Amino acid sequence: MQRVLVYRRKFLPRSETFIYEQLLGHQAVKPIVLTRQRPFNRKQFPYSPVYVRKRLAGLSTWLRKKKVKCLHARFGPAGLELLPYARKTKLPLITSFHGFDATKRVKENPGYRRSLRRLFRRGKAFTVVSNHMKKRLIRLGCPAKKITLIRSGIDLRKFPMQPILPVNDGEYRLLSVGRLTEKKGMDTLVRAFARVRKEFPRAKLIIIGDGEWKPKLRRLIKKHKLGKRVVLKGAQPHREVQRQLGKCHVFVLACKTARSGDKEGIPNVLMEAMATGRPVISTYHSGIPELVVHKETGYLVPERSPTQLGKMINHVLDSQDEWNQMAARAREKVERNHNIDKQRAKLEDLYLRVMGKSASKKPAQG
Numbered sequence: 001m002q003r004v005l006v007y008r009r010k011f012l013p014r015s016e017t018f019i020y021e022q023l024l025g026h027q028a029v030k031p032i033v034l035t036r037q038r039p040f041n042r043k044q045f046p047y048s049p050v051y052v053r054k055r056l057a058g059l060s061t062w063l064r065k066k067k068v069k070c071l072h073a074r075f076g077p078a079g080l081e082l083l084p085y086a087r088k089t090k091l092p093l094i095t096s097f098h099g100f101d102a103t104k105r106v107k108e109n110p111g112y113r114r115s116l117r118r119l120f121r122r123g124k125a126f127t128v129v130s131n132h133m134k135k136r137l138i139r140l141g142c143p144a145k146k147i148t149l150i151r152s153g154i155d156l157r158k159f160p161m162q163p164i165l166p167v168n169d170g171e172y173r174l175l176s177v178g179r180l181t182e183k184k185g186m187d188t189l190v191r192a193f194a195r196v197r198k199e200f201p202r203a204k205l206i207i208i209g210d211g212e213w214k215p216k217l218r219r220l221i222k223k224h225k226l227g228k229r230v231v232l233k234g235a236q237p238h239r240e241v242q243r244q245l246g247k248c249h250v251f252v253l254a255c256k257t258a259r260s261g262d263k264e265g266i267p268n269v270l271m272e273a274m275a276t277g278r279p280v281i282s283t284y285h286s287g288i289p290e291l292v293v294h295k296e297t298g299y300l301v302p303e304r305s306p307t308q309l310g311k312m313i314n315h316v317l318d319s320q321d322e323w324n325q326m327a328a329r330a331r332e333k334v335e336r337n338h339n340i341d342k343q344r345a346k347l348e349d350l351y352l353r354v355m356g357k358s359a360s361k362k363p364a365q366g
Helices: 015-022 059-065 076-089 106-107 110-122 133-139 186-199 214-223 238-247 266-277 307-315 321-338 338-355
Strands: 002-007 031-033 050-052 067-076 093-096 127-128 147-149 173-177 203-209 230-234 251-253 280-283 299-301
Touching: 002 076, 002 186, 002 338, 031 067, 031 338, 059 067, 059 076, 059 127, 067 076, 076 110, 076 230, 093 230, 110 133, 110 147, 127 133, 127 338, 133 214, 173 238, 186 203, 186 214, 186 307, 203 238, 214 230, 238 266, 238 307, 251 266, 266 280, 266 321, 280 307, 299 307
Parallel strands: 002 031, 002 067, 031 050, 067 093, 093 127, 127 147, 173 203, 173 251, 203 230, 251 280, 280 299
Antiparallel strands: none
């Protein structure tokens, strides 16, 4: 088994299931994790080995001792941190971009943007989660031939298709899941829901997640007199997210470009909702339209438009006859393009290629 070092400064934020899932189940390589601080969320992400080095000094010797054959940096800044050690050890370096590292950080930090050109020149390979992000990297100076599209994936066994629960007495249940930050657009969703309540007074909105925008959302809920109709459940374990997906009728995620320039990749929770068989409503944002095709696998509205989002939610709640067909097409799309087993196989093939090994099997498609 070839050893691959996977470097993530923090191992592992609750929202980064996509990184954890790609550590598991490899056939020809063994990922070992390096982080800069004591790991957290270990119950959610049990993995071994995880090594902690507060400083990277002496890393080259350590890499040789551990017989590492490939370096894999998660996020652009991590790629820049590993680049000197890749050069010193002559190990191939793969850097995965996920969102802020190709948008917000570039806009905020001209020095980082300049440094990326050095990383693109000297790094062996780069991965992106969407064609939208691939185009972004090319604009930043990355050679297209170095970029591999490896979509985020989910374990479909954890998200079986579930029949939608009947709607009793107009009590539609909407769900949204995400950190309470600007780019998740929860403020847009709350404002849109205030419009929905006029037509569906017994509808309920459940929001799972925590973050710095919670006080703002509380003020909006109070301003629009939404009271117990909007419930902020805070951060929840993944099992609870799965349970709430089964209980909801419609899933909504109103992502938008933050003023800092920060953008999403493609949120995994959209895949989870679609796999579960829930109609999804989202926005024309970043790579989301590659997953949610309007009126085919879900519904899309422009960013930052509570009016249009409210109208779309009303339309979907009024169109229960469309739900089952929409859900079936959405599930099929996730199975085809976002099955974690297929995407993990593509990553393993990339590891083997940059190490100069022949792939033991053809890369998965999709």
